[in-house]
Amino acid sequence: MIALKDISYVRLGTRDLDGACRYANDILGLREGQRYGPPRHGRAVGFRSDAREQTLVYFDGDPADHTTGFELSSMAELQSAAAELERLGHAVREGRPDECEQRRVQAFIGFNDPSGNAIELAVAPFHSGVRFFPTRDTGNTGFSHVGLRSTDPARDERFWTTVLSAKVSDRIGAAPLLRIDEVHHKIALFPSAYAGVQHINHQVASIDDLMRAWYLLQSRGIRVVFGPGKHPTSGAMFLYFEGPDGMVYEFSSGVRMVTDPDAPPRQFPFHPTSFCMWGSVPDIPEFR
Numbered sequence: 001m002i003a004l005k006d007i008s009y010v011r012l013g014t015r016d017l018d019g020a021c022r023y024a025n026d027i028l029g030l031r032e033g034q035r036y037g038p039p040r041h042g043r044a045v046g047f048r049s050d051a052r053e054q055t056l057v058y059f060d061g062d063p064a065d066h067t068t069g070f071e072l073s074s075m076a077e078l079q080s081a082a083a084e085l086e087r088l089g090h091a092v093r094e095g096r097p098d099e100c101e102q103r104r105v106q107a108f109i110g111f112n113d114p115s116g117n118a119i120e121l122a123v124a125p126f127h128s129g130v131r132f133f134p135t136r137d138t139g140n141t142g143f144s145h146v147g148l149r150s151t152d153p154a155r156d157e158r159f160w161t162t163v164l165s166a167k168v169s170d171r172i173g174a175a176p177l178l179r180i181d182e183v184h185h186k187i188a189l190f191p192s193a194y195a196g197v198q199h200i201n202h203q204v205a206s207i208d209d210l211m212r213a214w215y216l217l218q219s220r221g222i223r224v225v226f227g228p229g230k231h232p233t234s235g236a237m238f239l240y241f242e243g244p245d246g247m248v249y250e251f252s253s254g255v256r257m258v259t260d261p262d263a264p265p266r267q268f269p270f271h272p273t274s275f276c277m278w279g280s281v282p283d284i285p286e287f288r
């Protein structure tokens with residue numbers, strides 16, 4: 001079993017890199033870290049959300065080109081992971097030195113999960129000696145989870161929990177919420193006809209930060225697509241809103257820690273009362 005230590009980064013292609021960078025800075029409050037590549041095409045910009053050097057990267061490319069990176073604890077584990085994935089028939093790609101530099105990691109491998117989601121396993125993501133603070137008072141405390149699209153959630157749950165070390169904290173219908181540490185989930189798998197990152201979550205410090213975000217987003221004309229609300233699953237208070245290229249972003253606060261490693265998952269029906277215990281109803285295709 002490949003032991004995932006933490007979620008590390010998301011890389012998103014975009015046709016409007018300047019616009020995506022403005023959104024990351026102005027709306028998400030993420031601080032630009034590194035810029036890569038020539039002045040016109042092939043550019044990439046990394047953004048910080050916590051002590052790590054980058055957790056969100058936008059690059060000149062196809063907006064459907066999404067990659068989610070997870071941290072492994074050592075080079076030995078990375079080499080063992082590559083061998084195990086290849087043994088299971090997954091095509092594994094080793095990151096080139098220039099790609100490692102762009103990801104601010106010592107080394108990485110890439111492969112696709114059974115739905116075709118591009119996944120990278122990385123060693124030693126760089127931490128910064130410069131304290132992170134948001135570009136505006138978002139209360140942002142860090143990149144925390146992704147929703148991934150799955151063409152077969154039961155099959156993919158088996159992959160994420162037997163090949164990789166995720167555990168199911170709760171299920172909503174067929175959608176598993178998967179933890180890789182004590183945080184209730186770092187990955188959620190949602191039924192979809194195609195692969196990709198379905199939403200990107202950052203934690204914020206309090207409900208005050210969520211409510212301030214709610215008013216600010218409305219004042220900036222950014223569509224809030226779910227919330228303010230509170231998930232009965234993770235207990236997190238949340239706000240989902242539109243980002244560049246159709247990506248949905250989520251701010252949440254108060255996510256539950258699962259301290260019992262053997263805690264059994266709960267099964268919730270796929271119904272709005274399982275999504276929000278305050279009564280908010282999502283305007284998000286995968287949550288309809």
Ligand SMILES: CC(C)C(=O)/C=C/C(C(=O)O)=C(/O)C(=O)O
Pocket residue numbers: 147172175177188199201231232233234235236250252274275276282287
């Ligand atoms: C709206 C979806 C189905 C939902 O309820 C997801 C749950 C949680 C949570 O409990 O925190 C998420 O954050 C998530 O899956 O994104």
Ligand SMILES: [Fe+2]
Pocket residue numbers: 145146147188199201250
């Ligand atoms: Fe979420």
